[in-house]
Every structure is written in C-alpha cells, then in structure tokens.
Amino acid sequence: MDLSKPAALIIGGGIAGIQAALDIADAGFPVYLVEREPSVGGRMAQLDKTFPTLDCSACILTPKMVDVGRHPNIELMTYSEVVSVAPPPEGNGKRGMFRVQVRKAPRYVDVNKCTGCGSCAAACRMKGRVLSKFDEGIAKRSAIYVPFPQAVPLKYTVDPTVCLFLTRGTCGKTFLCKDACPAGAIDFEQQEEIVDLEVGAIVVATGFDLLDPRLKPEFGYGVYPEVMTGIEFERLSSASGPTMGKVVVNGKEPKDVVFIKCVGSRERQRRREQAALGEQAALGEQAALGGVPYCSRVCCMYTAKHAHLVRDKLPDARVTIFYMDVRAFGKGYEEFYDRVKHEHVLYRRGEPSEVYRRGDKLVVQAEDTMLGKPVEVEADLVVLATAITPRTDMPQVSALLGLERSPDGFFQEAHPKLRPVDSLVDGVFLAGCCQGPKDIPDTVAHAKAAASSALRVLVQQTRENS
Amino acid sequence: MALKTEPMVEQLELMGCIQCGKCTGGCPVARKTTLNIRSLIYNMLVEPELDVNAHPELWDCTCCFTCVERCPKDVRPAELVIGLRGQLVESGHIPDTIGAALTGIFRQGNPTGIAREDRMGWANGTQIKAAQEGCEVLLHVCCTPAYDPRVQVVPRALVKAFTAAGLDFGTLGTDESCCGNEVRRMGESGLFEMLVEENGELIRSVGAGRLVTVSPHCFNTFKNEYSLSGGAGEQGSGRAGEQGGRGAMEVLHYTQLMAELVEQGRLKFSNEVKKTVTYHDPCFLGKQNHIFDEPRAVLKAIPGLKLVEMDRNRERSLCCEGGGGRMWAEGTNLQERLAFQRVREAAETGAEVLAVACPFCLLTLEDAVKVQGLDEKLRVMDIMELVDLAL
Numbered sequence: 102m103d104l105s106k107p108a109a110l111i112i113g114g115g116i117a118g119i120q121a122a123l124d125i126a127d128a129g130f131p132v133y134l135v136e137r138e139p140s141v142g143g144r145m146a147q148l149d150k151t152f153p154t155l156d157c158s159a160c161i162l163t164p165k166m167v168d169v170g171r172h173p174n175i176e177l178m179t180y181s182e183v184v185s186v187a188p189p190p191e192g193n194g195k196r197g198m199f200r201v202q203v204r205k206a207p208r209y210v211d212v213n214k215c216t217g218c219g220s221c222a223a224a225c226r227m228k229g230r231v232l233s234k235f236d237e238g239i240a241k242r243s244a245i246y247v248p249f250p251q252a253v254p255l256k257y258t259v260d261p262t263v264c265l266f267l268t269r270g271t272c273g274k275t276f277l278c279k280d281a282c283p284a285g286a287i288d289f290e291q292q293e294e295i296v297d298l299e300v301g302a303i304v305v306a307t308g309f310d311l312l313d314p315r316l317k318p319e320f321g322y323g324v325y326p327e328v329m330t331g332i333e334f335e336r337l338s339s340a341s342g343p344t345m346g347k348v349v350v351n352g353k354e355p356k357d358v359v360f361i362k363c364v365g366s367r368e369r370q371r372r373r374e375q376a377a378l379g380e381q382a383a384l385g386e387q388a389a390l391g392g393v394p395y396c397s398r399v400c401c402m403y404t405a406k407h408a409h410l411v412r413d414k415l416p417d418a419r420v421t422i423f424y425m426d427v428r429a430f431g432k433g434y435e436e437f438y439d440r441v442k443h444e445h446v447l448y449r450r451g452e453p454s455e456v457y458r459r460g461d462k463l464v465v466q467a468e469d470t471m472l473g474k475p476v477e478v479e480a481d482l483v484v485l486a487t488a489i490t491p492r493t494d495m496p497q498v499s500a501l502l503g504l505e506r507s508p509d510g511f512f513q514e515a516h517p518k519l520r521p522v523d524s525l526v527d528g529v530f531l532a533g534c535c536q537g538p539k540d541i542p543d544t545v546a547h548a549k550a551a552a553s554s555a556l557r558v559l560v561q562q563t564r565e566n567s
Numbered sequence: 568m569a570l571k572t573e574p575m576v577e578q579l580e581l582m583g584c585i586q587c588g589k590c591t592g593g594c595p596v597a598r599k600t601t602l603n604i605r606s607l608i609y610n611m612l613v614e615p616e617l618d619v620n621a622h623p624e625l626w627d628c629t630c631c632f633t634c635v636e637r638c639p640k641d642v643r644p645a646e647l648v649i650g651l652r653g654q655l656v657e658s659g660h661i662p663d664t665i666g667a668a669l670t671g672i673f674r675q676g677n678p679t680g681i682a683r684e685d686r687m688g689w690a691n692g693t694q695i696k697a698a699q700e701g702c703e704v705l706l707h708v709c710c711t712p713a714y715d716p717r718v719q720v721v722p723r724a725l726v727k728a729f730t731a732a733g734l735d736f737g738t739l740g741t742d743e744s745c746c747g748n749e750v751r752r753m754g755e756s757g758l759f760e761m762l763v764e765e766n767g768e769l770i771r772s773v774g775a776g777r778l779v780t781v782s783p784h785c786f787n788t789f790k791n792e793y794s795l796s797g798g799a800g801e802q803g804s805g806r807a808g809e810q811g812g813r814g815a816m817e818v819l820h821y822t823q824l825m826a827e828l829v830e831q832g833r834l835k836f837s838n839e840v841k842k843t844v845t846y847h848d849p850c851f852l853g854k855q856n857h858i859f860d861e862p863r864a865v866l867k868a869i870p871g872l873k874l875v876e877m878d879r880n881r882e883r884s885l886c887c888e889g890g891g892g893r894m895w896a897e898g899t900n901l902q903e904r905l906a907f908q909r910v911r912e913a914a915e916t917g918a919e920v921l922a923v924a925c926p927f928c929l930l931t932l933e934d935a936v937k938v939q940g941l942d943e944k945l946r947v948m949d950i951m952e953l954v955d956l957a958l
Contacts (some may be wrong), residue, residue: 197910225798321883369583370641372641425585451589452592454589454590454594454637457591457878466593467592468588468605470588473597474603475597
C-alpha cells in the first residue's frame with residue numbers, strides 16, 4: 102500500500118464496508134478493512150437469491166470479496182477488532198489523523214502456511230458438534246473452521262470457545278487437527294497482536310442484528326422446529342447451505358408454507374412499559390423488550406422472494422403470506438411482488454396472532470381482515486420476518502468513536518435528509534445498515550456516498566500535507 | 568342508544584390502529600361469536616355514531632387481554648369493550664345476571680349477594696388473625712373462594728400452609744370486599760372507583776408489607792390498578808404501579824409467595840403425590856402479568872408429582888371463558904365454553920390432574936369435565952389442593 106497518502110479505516114467487512122473500501126482504494130488511497138469474523142462478506146454472504154432480480158447473492162458478492170482480498174491498496178484485517186480510537190489532535194488548522202489500535206485475535210493457524218484445504222476440520226474431534234453461527238444454528242461445524250466455503254481469506258480458524266485444547270487443556274492424546282494438516286499450519290502458541298494505525302478518515306459499516314423471535318412467544322419459535330426466521334430460511338434455501346438448498350423440514354418437504362411478516366417491527370411502545378421505565382425505552386432497549394417502532398424495510402420484499410423460492414422448489418406447496426401492508430417501494434419491486442402473486446402465492450391480510458400444534462401440522466391463527474373473520478391456516482413450515490435491530494454492541498462502538506445514536510438505536514446521521522453518511526464526529530462516516538435498515542441497492546449507494554465523503558477528507562489531507 | 572364516537576376515540580387513543588387484525592385474530596371468543604374487536608374499533612374511527620345496543624356480543628369478551636398484549640400499536644382494544652360496556656351500564660342495558668352480581672357487590676361486597684357477615688364461613692371455625700391488628704402478610708381471600716363451597720378449600724389450604732411456614736398473616740375478615748377487577752371490566756366504573764378508594768384505604772391502614780391474593784383477578788387489579796405499590800398507578804386505566812417508596816406494599820399472587828416459601832425451605836412436603844399433572848395458565852396471572860414459572864416451581868417441588876405441559880401453554884394458554892364478567896353471563900354464544908376444549912386438551916396430555924391457580928378457572932374447567940363425562944379421566948384441582956395433600 103502507498104502509505105505516503107493518508108489512509109482510511111473501514112470498520113466492518115460486509116457489502117457496505119467492502120464497497121467503501123473498493124471505492125477508496127480504487128481512488129488511490131490506502132485502506133485498512135477490519136472485520137471481526139474470520140471472513141468478510143457479512144450478512145449478504147448468508148443470503149440465497151436477492152430481490153428483485155433473483156441474483157445469487159454469493160455470485161455477485163464473492164468477486165468483490167476477492168477484489169478486496171487482493172487489492173494492492175487494501176490491507177484486509179479479518180478476525181480483528183478496533184479497540185481504541187484517539188481523535189485527531191487539535192491545532193494548526195490542519196486535519197489531524199486518528200490514532201487507532203486494532204487487535205488481531207489469534208486464529209491459532211499460521212495464515213502464511215494454511216492453504217484452506219479443510220483436512221483439519223474433517224479430522225477435528227468436535228466435528229458436527231458446534232452450532233454454526235453463519236448457518237444461524239441450523240447446521241454444525243468443527244472447532245476449527247471457515248465460516249463458509251467461499252471465505253476470504255480462505256484460512257481456517259480455531260474457535261477458542263469450543264476447542265477442547267483451548268477450553269480444557271487437552272484434546273485426547275493427540276491434536277487431530279495438527280496431525281491432519283499437511284502444511285503444519287496449526288500453532289496453539291499464537292498470540293494476539295495489537296497493531297497501531299494512523300488514518301485520516303473512518304467509515305463505520307458494522308451492520309445489523311435481528312430480533313430474537315423468542316420475544317414473540319405467540320409464534321412458537323424455539324418450541325416448534327417448523328417455525329424459523331427469515332435468515333434461517335435463507336440458509337435452508339441456499340445451495341451451499343446445510344441441506345444443499347432443499348426446503349426440508351423435519352425430514353419432509355412441506356406442503357403448506359405460511360409466511361408471517363412484521364414480527365417485532367412497527368411496534369409502538371406500550372404505555373405500561375413506559376410507565377414502568379419512566380420514559381421512552383433507552384436506545385436499543387426496545388429490541389430487548391420485543392418490539393421496535395420502525396419498519397424494517399426489507400422484509401416485504403424478502404418474504405415475496407422467499408415465497409417465490411418455495412414455489413420454485415416445491416411446485417405443489419400451498420404458499421400463504423399474511424401481511425399488514427406490502428411495501429414494494431424500490432426499482433423493480435412492485436413488479437416483483439406482482440410476479441410472485443401470479444405464481445400462486447396467496448397474500449392474506451391480517452397479522453397472525455398465534456401458532457399452535459394440531460396433530461402433525463401447525464395451525465396459524467389470524468383474522469383475515471378482508472373477510473372480516475378469524476381463520477386457521479395449517480402449516481408445515483412457518484417463516485417469521487423478524488425485525489432488523491441495531492447490533493447489541495452499539496453502546497461499545499458508540500463509545501469507541503464518540504458516535505451518537507438516533508432514538509431507534511442506529512447511528513445518528515448528521516442530517517436525515519441532507520447528510521445521510523456523515524456521523525456527528527468529523528471524519529467519521531456511516532455506511533449501510535448501522536445507520537438504519539436498508540436493502541442491498543441502498544446499502545451500496547450509501548457505502549459509495551460514505552466513501553466519497555471519506556475521500557474528500559483524504560484528498561484535503563493530501564493537499565494540506567504537500 | 569347512539570353513542571357519539573369521537574370522545575371515546577380520543578379518550579382511549581384508538582387512532583393508532585392500523586387494522587392489522589391481530590386482536591381479533593387472537594381473541595378466544597372471536598371464533599364463536601360475532602364479537603370482532605378490530606371491526607368495532609374501525610367503526611368507532613370512521614362512523615360518527617355507534618349504536619351500542621346493537622352489539623350484545625360486547626358481553627362475550629372475557630377480558631383475557633390477549634388483544635392488549637399483542638396489539639402492535641398499543642391500542643388496548645379490550646378497553647374499548649370495557650368503555651362500551653360502561654355506556655350500556657349507564658343506560659341500564661345489561662344482562663340481568665350481571666346486574667345482580669353488581670348489586671350484590673354494592674350491597675354485600677360480593678357478587679353472590681350473600682350476607683357480608685357470612686364472608687368468613689370458609690374458615691370453618693379456624694381462628695384467623697384479623698389483619699386490622701397488624702400483620703406482615705395480608706391475605707385477600709376473594710369473594711368466590713370465600714362463598715363458593717367448591718373453592719373454599721383453597722384459602723383453607725393456604726391458611727394451613729402459611730401457618731406451617733410460620734408466616735405472620737391475617738385477613739380483613741368480614742370487612743373484606745370485592746376487589747372490583749370484574750366490576751371495572753363489566754363497565755361499572757363508578758362502583759369500581761368507589762371500591763378502589765374504600766378498599767385501598769382499608770388495605771393501606773393495615774400497614775402490612777405484603778398483600779397476597781388467592782385469585783389472579785384480585786392480584787391483577789391490586790397490582791396494576793390500585794395505588795398500593797406506592798407508585799403512580801392510576802385507577803381504572805390499567806397502568807402499572809411501581810414498587811418501592813414509603814408505605815409501598817408488595818402485591819403478590821399466592822403462587823409467588825408459595826414458590827418463595829418452597830425455595831427458602833420454609834415448607835416441608837412430607838407426602839408423595841404420585842400424579843401426572845398438567846397446569847393451565849390463567850389469563851390474569853400468565854398472559855397479563857407474565858407469571859408462568861412460580862406456579863410450575865410449586866408443582867415441581869411436590870414429591871412424586873410429574874408435570875406435563877399442554878401444547879397451548881404460557882402465553883398461548885386457552886382462556887377458560889371465566890373472566891370479564893363471564894362468571895355471571897352466558898354471552899351471546901350458547902355453544903360450549905372454551906373450557907370444554909381446554910379440558911380435552913388437558914386430557915390429551917395423559918394427565919390425571921388439571922391444576923389451576925384461579926377460582927374462575929377451577930369452576931369453569933371442573934364444570935366442563937363433568938358435563939363431558941371426563942371425571943373418570945381428569946380431575947381439576949387448585950395448586951393448593953395438591954400442596955395440601957403433600958404437606
């Protein structure tokens with residue numbers, strides 16, 4: 102990287118962070134892209150096909166992931182976290198630099214030797230016993246793993262929370278992973294590394310979380326295996342997922358699929374809770390209470406997409422979507438919704454109230470408000486479109502960078518209409534869902550705008566220094 | 568009687584309704600009557616007037632508050648039912664049986680109308696401390712356990728348990744009056760306010776640190792609608808009171824206190840009760856106040872007892888159709904009560920006993936067992952009846 106130019110720091114390696122990194126790097130400035138997980142890709146890597154074009158998510162994302170991995174102007178720091186940010190020193194009218202510390206966690210694998218062959222994971226004693234976070238808990242992996250086959254960098258990582266050696270001090274008589282590794286890459290002596298960086302601009306692209314559906318006990322999530330969330334359905338439907346894309350529940354193909362939207366979104370805070378808390382629930386607490394007041398923006402479209410995928414894979418299934426509204430606002434969205442209905446996906450108006458079991462089926466209980474009477478719809482699969490929420494570590498990231506948060510808990514932009522990518526901290530920009538729920542087109546646009554704003558700072562610094 | 572809709576829309580803040588239908592969708596009686604609360608709200612919003620008399624199905628609501636719990640916009644739909652019932656009460660258009668219950672509460676402090684002086688008959692001669700003399704735990708017996716012979720065993724069992732645990736407890740004796748929970752829900756807000764004032768004063772004067780109730784209905788209103796907890800609880804609106812503050816009382820349902828006594832080892836269960844038991848979550852304890860674990864903890868502590876769960880448990884428990892004044896009104900739907908379906912669900916679990924923690928559930932579910940001829944298969948018992956066997 103050409104470190105004669107001021108660098109940018111990008112926190113978060115999902116599509117927002119990746120796009121911002123590529124734009125800044127292509128403009129000729131050095132970029133540090135820091136990602137907490139062992140691979141970049143973020144949420145978009147978890148998706149199957151994307152609306153409204155039905156592009157395969159991994160197919161359009163992985164080229165960018167590869168670019169970011171090999172760009173001469175990008176230093177990719179995965180399995181790493183930003184631990185401190187000191188704001189630029191005041192004085193002399195020039196823009197100073199942020200001093201940042203990044204902690205690179207030990208993978209216990211030497212990335213210079215690891216070829217990504219996977220022999221270690223195949224041999225691991227914990228194989229098939231560790232719930233995979235990438236697969237949203239519907240599949241299992243080994244203690245040594247890559248999150249998904251297209252990972253960038255394609256280097257294995259030992260999970261210190263489940264590895265028998267790291268948690269208990271021994272792993273049988275011999276390290277099965279070390280024995281299996283042809284490159285001798287496994288190194289349990291590896292230590293964390295703290296790296297000091299100086300950057301001129303920071304782009305925050307830390308993404309989002311999803312509402313815990315157990316906070317809506319009326320739908321039976323966690324009680325019935327046939328009830329799953331939208332993101333779990335993405336993994337089920339993905340060709341590279343645990344069932345190779347077959348929609349199979351309890352070992353069978355469902356005959357009746359019901360989608361429930363607005364699970365936890367668009368919820369006004371209860372007056373009773375307000376009385377108990379004394380005021381509006383604090384930022385981010387709303388999600389923990391089980392409902393957020395805003396619309397999560399993407400669920401109407403991804404539910405239509407899910408219904409399409411089910412119809413595609415299960416031509417004879419009965420597919421029902423219960424809705425309060427259908428928000429198809431983007432380019433090609435209304436047309437997609439129209440198409441999906443013509444594929445015999447039935448939209449019924451009414452927010453379901455309860456799911457319970459009857460025999461070997463589930464029953465979704467709702468009022469069909471168009472008919473004006475209560476209805477019961479049988480289902481073998483119920484998919485819940487859970488609310489998009491701010492990440493649970495928002496308070497820590499806020500404190501790290503001095504960022505403000507909006508009442509909805511996401512990072513506060515400097516002006517909601519005119520300055521959508523500026524944070525309230527000079528030199529720190531916001532990209533993607535950490536500022537509010539967005540679909541992929543809006544995320545990419547937002548990230549490119551953040552990159553452009555960051556470039557203004559970097560160009561200004563370059564001029565000031567020359 | 569044509570009610571002008573606007574004032575009630577304003578007062579109840581119905582404007583936020585997005586007509587999602589989650590209220591009617593979850594309403595236990597919606598599938599058996601013409602009661603459609605979403606539709607009623609819409610009519611209130613768009614029509615200038617509502618003919619309240621044209622809606623006798625308003626008396627079908629059990630006030631289970633599933634609609635209130637699940638409404639995404641905090642519209643509190645059941646409060647509209649209560650508000651409209653208030654209009655009917657004012658104009659005198661109420662079922663005779665409900666009128667009789669309200670009159671009984673007004674005159675004798677209980678809906679049966681039996682003399683107040685007979686209120687302590689349940690104690691069977693056992694001397695119970697008068698709370699007015701001062702005690703740590705004030706036990707509010709509730710009208711139904713006081714007067715109904717089937718339910719009287721419950722407060723007797725509680726007295727036995729509290730005595731065994733060495734609690735300093737007392738009751739208000741014949742000074743105890745109906746808590747008014749059902750009164751408010753039947754629409755008689757005037758009588759309710761009077762009860763809150765008089766009962767509140769009497770209860771506070773005892774100076775007990777804790778108020779424990781037999782019925783979840785009493786628990787609900789004392790906790791959320793009286794100002795006993797020292798906080799900003801407002802009358803008649805269902806707002807939560809806050810715990811703490813000087814003179815604040817802790818309001819508990821008996822299952823919470825029993826669970827505490829069991830955990831602290833202050834109750835010894837020396838007898839085995841070898842039964843398979845399933846527990847029915849009462850709406851006023853479970854759905855509305857989120858108390859699901861303590862009753863189960865008490866049951867699980869009984870030696871030999873095997874607890875099995877129904878599919879529709881906890882937040883999805885099926886209302887027995889006893890609340891909201893339904894103990895004194897059949898409503899417009901003359902089909903079997905939901906209690907009938909509920910006991911079938913209980914029987915399906917293979918349980919021999921259906922455990923309850925509410926006097927209304929006890930009566931409606933036992934009725935349902937008898938009428939369906941299930942008495943050989945299933946017995947309905949209050950948790951305290953099981954505890955009594957174990958003590």
